[in-house]
Amino acid sequence: MTGNTNSIENAGDPPRRDQSEPRRVHITRGLVDVLLELAEENEPSEMNVVxxxxxxSSFDATFDLDPETPILTHFYLPSAGQSVRKVFGVDLGTPAGRGRARFLTHPQGPFKLTERDDFAAVVLLAVPPWDDDTLGAFDRSGRKLELVVVDAEPPVEEL
Known part of the structure; x- marks a missing residue:
């Protein structure tokens, strides 16, 4: 069945998204500002933050987005649980099932993902001079994604 996109094997699959359609990554303005400030403070060291x-739907603000659209709102400190990770190899700094995105910095460049980087479903990458123009979003294959900055406060979380 070559050339037939409606073959039986594909009948139950969801329709494929056009590869030319840009994927969007949403992030709050506050998180962008904090991450870029941390990157500048840690220069010349690289950062790798979950x-x-x-x-x-959890925000008080109204968005023209599907209610399930994820908006990047917070990060986990890279040093949290580090001693346990070194001894036992268990990451206690990131709750299980969380953190499918990473923020990486390349203080000396390049502005692209490299083989040395830790990959995730979405990777935000920043290079100097640490501003909105030098911050980008990529998928795990290194393809650039559209980064949409949302000017809204995330909901307050209670312990």
């Missing part, structure tokens, strides 16, 4: 998202 990011996490909150569904759009």
């Amino acid at each position: 990011l996490d998202a909150t569904p759009a």
Whole structure:
């Protein structure tokens, strides 16, 4: 069945998204500002920070987004649980099932993902001079994604 896109093997699959359609990554303005400030403070050292998202429906603000759209809102400190990780190899700094995005810095460049980088479903990458123009989003294959900055405060979390 070559050339037939409606073959039986594909009948139950969801329709494939056009590869030319840009994927969007949403992030709060506050998180962008904090991450870029941390990157500048840590220069010349590289950073590798786990990011996490909150569904759009959890915000008080109204967005023109699907309610389940993830918006990157916070990060987990890279040093949290580091001693346990070194001894036992267990990451206690990131809750299980969380953190499908990462923030990486390349203080000496390049502005692209490299083989040395830790990959995630979404990778935010920043290079000097640490501003919005030198911050980008990439998928795990290194393809650039559209980064949409949302000017809204995430919901307050309680312990």
